[in-house]
Amino acid sequence: MKHDEEIHDNRDAEASASATSTYEPSLIERKWQKEWADRKTNEPDMDGAKRPLYALMMFPYPSAEGLHVGNLFAFTGSDISARYMRLRGFDVFQPFGYDAFGIHSENYALKQGAHPMELTPKNIANFQRQVERAGFMIDWRAKVDTSSPEYYRWTQWIFLQLYKQGLAYKKAAAVNWCPNDKTVLANEQVENGFCERCGAAVEQRFLEQWFLRIGSYSERLLDNLDTLDWSATTKQAQRNWIGRSEGAELSFKVVRAREMGAGTGGNDAVVADELRVFTTRADTIFGATYLVLAPEHPLVAVLCSPAQQDAVQAYQDRTSHQDLVSRKSVKEKTGVFTGAYAENPATNAQIPIWIADYVLMEYGTGAIMAVPGHDERDFEFAKVFDLPITRVVASADEAGDSPLESAYTEDSNGHLVNSGPFDGVTVSEAKNRVTEWLALRGNARPVVNYRLHDWCISRQRYWGPPIPIIYCDACGTVPVPESDLPVALPFIPDFKPDDSGISPLARHEEWYRVACPQCGGQARRETDVSDTFLDSSWYFLRYPSAGRDDVAFDPGRVDRWLPVDSYIGGNEHAVLHLLYSRFVTMVLHDGGHLPFEEPFTKFRAHGMIIREGAKMSKSKGNTINPDSYMEQWGADAFRMYLMFLGPYEEGGDYQDKGIVGVRRFLDRIWSSVRDVVADELAAGGVGSANVVADADVIRKLHRTIKKVEEDTARLAYNTAIAAMMEYTNVMRRGDRTASKDELLPLVQMIAPYAPHMAEECWQLLGNENSVFDSGWPVYDQAQLVDEDYELVVQVNGKVRGKVRLATDAVQDAALAAAMAEPAIAKFVGGDVRKVIFVPMRLLNIVVS
């Protein structure tokens, strides 16, 4: 629009012109976005800010479909919070960027038959257009794109720091393989055995992979949660994911099977000293009637008797080819006897050792003691294979000699039976005492186990940062020297993944052949790239130093701006991004690179937007195109409506008709401003206001400021907006013309919500500066107190009337006032037994 120039160059004329016109969002929104850019309104002094505040929103992946309304909901909530803090006088730094590397971007390119290196910049440009249109207070100097060499150079640098600190290692392991995306997935990316991205059933493969030792940070990751100001739901999700469980590691002496004695009879030979199991129910040891190892357990080969060799081998083959869906979903118990026995350290009985796929190698020691009497899975297994079931726990009111129909897993009020010296001891007490008893004999030690596994970051894909490692025949695994970073991702036309389990880069000898940085001999590069979640695990560290090509992050800027003061985002990242970011920050702290170990001081999870009661999805065809809504109603109205739907932290139901209410509200404010300006022009120019503020309106105003301030601070945007609407209704009651003094604070309050309109109104009302530099209105405490109030009068708890009462009135006065009212007095029949007086609220007269 060429209109822009006219607006800009001829502001006063335009101001008076628009003052008499109707509210035209498209004009003023464009105008102010340009103004903010020209005036550098959104750019704090990165090296000199006095009251720095880092407000972060979760950066999106720039999908080709463009901005989703869910993105907009998330960004708007963050933006309101940031703009509010700006009005409160903070130097707010709110950056934005793109999580452009990774499988989703690559898959989309594959679908389009395009190359991600060419497609990604286009997607970013489109996304950026939409984000700019919504009018966020973003400092665009700090833009980050994880797929740019300037960024991923430092992602690789971070990998090297992990490597240096011994926290990155390569191992051959059974990993999750997505046959559709043709890559390895982290545990966190597998949902119920299906690929989180594409939904394909995940298979198990045995591949050499790079892992990060997040598991060794379990305790810290868990304990620190208590110190963080985060949404409770997010913390809870992390606690579940880390999965701490207290128990004991018990050791069982192993004996060779009798049948193996080759006719010598009873000549037991020890083949492995001991077998260790993890249990949270050491108290049930007397009921352990067999042991079960995971089929992958390394001792299986040693323990297995020749007679059972074939059966065991066959079972192992079967499990190793199984995909994780069938392996991990509950189903019929299967297993094979190894031919070996172990000695129960409590009963000294010889118990058989089995293998079964219901025991997982990656948890605990990969072996369990089976107590079929008191564990559902063990019970089921014992039934299938006819193994003995011994009862060792009974509830308080039973003797415990009746046979079990099912596993008795209740442990809160049970006591031990058939447990030798521990008969009668309660379960909770026995957990410790049995462990201690076994420990004295060297058969137990208390252990804390975590469910959190190390993080597999290898991806056999193209669109990611190459892992900066070189393999040399002479020197072994050699990290790329930091001075050689970035290891650039080459442009290759054939970036399509295949079934081989190796990356597309491995097909390019000219790329992976390289001289060893240590000995100069022939060597080859690692051809896997790293997980997208490594890219996003540190982007917030980069923002304040974006553009610097000599460091990942500048220490001075880190000191001034980090850790992040306020982070707002979706709970879908509760255990992925948010946990990885905490881990990486801790590692960088331990390596001496950061002065803090927790990246996000405060985190709030927002809710989800649904539409007309149903989830939005492309397949249902009920998605919302933000562009068309912003076109029709204006970005301000759209932003505000999204916030008005429901509590921000819970989400809301988008109803197409609802936005009109918010737009009407903005129209009303606009027309009040227009009236004031018109009056002033008629009266001789700006500043000659002639409508006098109304005392009742002003009192309502101060209450409203307090309410909006408190609600905005706690992200209760829906009620803050309601309060502003209420005030506007009072201010305009009966189509009354508002006064300038009534209007100015409203414009300031609404600024975080409808920033363009607020700026325009602020200017029309005669202000030169940005409304965001004007400060937050201050309410007057004295205006909040009334001389009298309406006292609710109850008789026996039922509301019977209301009386006006002086604010400082005491109970006797209140009672007298109530009884003077015939409508109330008629309900007070018998004796007054009791009077409850809650000043400023109610009076309850209790009669017999």
Add this chain to the structure above:
RNA sequence: GCGGACGUGGCGAAAUUGGUAGACGCGCCAGCCUUAGGAGCUGGUCCUUUAAUCGGGGUGCCGGUUCGAGUCCGGCCGUUCGCACCA
């Protein structure tokens, strides 16, 4: 199965420490204005009863604590999210 959140009009939702249930908005009804209105303004809108009041009932269900419960406690029912053969 374990852990969390939630359940309020026709709809989205409000409701400090327990203190007038339904703010605000949508929709709907009536009126005003208008040549007209998918514009604007005013009033009304939980159910029941009533000419209107008065009254009675009402926050998923059952019970409890309390002068007083949407809110607290116990037990169900339902919705939803996270984890899940984790020993």
